[in-house]
Amino acid sequence: MNTLTPSLSFPQPTLIAVNGVTLEVFEAGRENAGRPIVLCHGWPDLAFTWRYQVPALVAAGYHVIAPNQRGFGNSSRPSEVTAYDVAQLAGDLVALLDHYGYEDATFVGHDWGAMVVWSLTVLHPTRVNKVICLSLPYPARGERPWLEFMEEVLGSDYYFVHFNRQPGVADAVLDANTERFLRNLYRRNEPLQAPQPGNAMIELALTDSPHGEPLLSADELAVYVAAFEKTGFTGGINWYRNFDRDWHLLGDVDPIIHQPALMISGDRDPVAPSPNLAEFVPNVEEVHLDSGHWIQQEQAEATNRVILDWLSRGAS
Template sequence: MFDPTDFPEPTLVPVNGVELEVFEAGRENAGKPIVLCHGWPEHAFSWRHQVPALTAAGHHVIVPNQRGYGNSSRPAEVTAYDIEHLSGDLVALLDHYGYEDATFVGHDWGAFVVWGLTLLHPNRVNGVVALSLPYQERGETPWIESMEAVLGPDFYFVHFNRQPGVADAVLDEHAARFLRNLFRKNQPPEPPRPGMAMIDLARAETPLGEPVMSEGELAVFVSAFASTGFTSSINWYRNLDRDWRLLADVDPVIRQPALMIYGDRDAVLRSERLTEFVPDVEVVGLDCGHWIQQEKPDETNQAILAWLDRASGRPKQVR
């Protein structure tokens, strides 16, 4: 069990017109930066099991609460959360620490941001580790539009965009229950049900499966979202079609070495064409659900450290 007081103390770092709450360890390992990017609805604290292992392996570990989360800035404009702003924050974070490039690790939405960062600022990324979410191919139809056609108006990505504020209010009202019900593992399989899944989770009285973390750990997430509300983090979803447009003219191929870690029981689908867009990728599957680095911390650490060791000997890709 992890003691939340063992996590590094944060500092507020001015970047790209906002401030990010940044948790840092291993500054004595300057020169080997690795940046860990959380997903939704998470927090830098979701990397608590990785920070000590990466620091011990000789890395300068930088873990931001990205904009919209924790004590980082929460701009009011929805468009302030598009991929240009989110990747720009990470570039500015490298500038703050004086690094030309770094290895970036992302889970869930953090993986989407890291993939996008690598496309938009390829010279600032020397390697990519993605957990759960593979590279998202940019098809001919904007992402939300495509999801709406296939999955319908109640799919939560679509609902967040088409009914702004509705889910936000429910999640804000039931923050502790929603997070308790969401951060679960080993849930029994259930047939799809009508309705909006995230709203249903926030209202469900009984959680399914087993908790991913201790009550003390969960309290860190609950406290953060009780303070911020959910709108600023949900605004990331409200930029998906804008992101689709912003990525229209970039080279879609990731040239850097990459590691893709899937949860074998994750609802997020594997990519069948990953190597077409990420040719230098290694793929690992772990026996877990969506919350990979929290469900299987030791196995996650082993996979990342072994890959870092192999990737360090390769020539840097520049374009």
């Protein structure tokens, strides 16, 4: 059970120009310069997702850098769909390291942020010294593009596929039901169930009977609602619309993650662990927590303990 006091305290943001865009970056622990750790959120999320981890990492001696990635918050939201592929997202993080004068850093990613961190590590291996990913295991690149495979197995209404095949439809529903969607999405103690027919995200935006219990306090939910009412959801959804493009972009690089890696999974997360993770990430340590998808928020104390223990055993 998370016993940390819910808090809205978070570093003040700075707007930083990198890689042709502007990122809204939340930084803490500058007094720990030389020990950078970069925190990468997923969808539909914000750097604010790391509010429980930032003070713990600073106290442990790290310089914490948590951007709202492109498409989110007050960061740039390019109109071109291809501006959101993993090469661009990884390029933003490399340029962020350059801005701070760092050759490399430890990168932490949750959900789509984990996809970006895994991709960054194979695209720019010299810029990553350690990898910590939550929820999303390494996405092994099979012989067929990911989206094509998903459509065949899960159908055209599966939300990954739907976002691509029916552009703009889900965006409009989520934009029109922002508060309800976010309130219904951020839940704990949800029962695990097989994927249901239809676009799960549209269903969440429209239902009055979500499963589980609210994860966020009213004040925390208000942070998310204010951000997405301002930006809409299209920037983040465009990450999904590059899924097959990403598959092609990652085709010519060494697929093995050679860095030390920590993989944290939630036992009740609908994102399943990878049975062959160590084939692609040979230096990985896997930890399972009693959690749903929003691990770093739902099990904040346990997440902090696992991360700090792992870093203390292998950190420079």
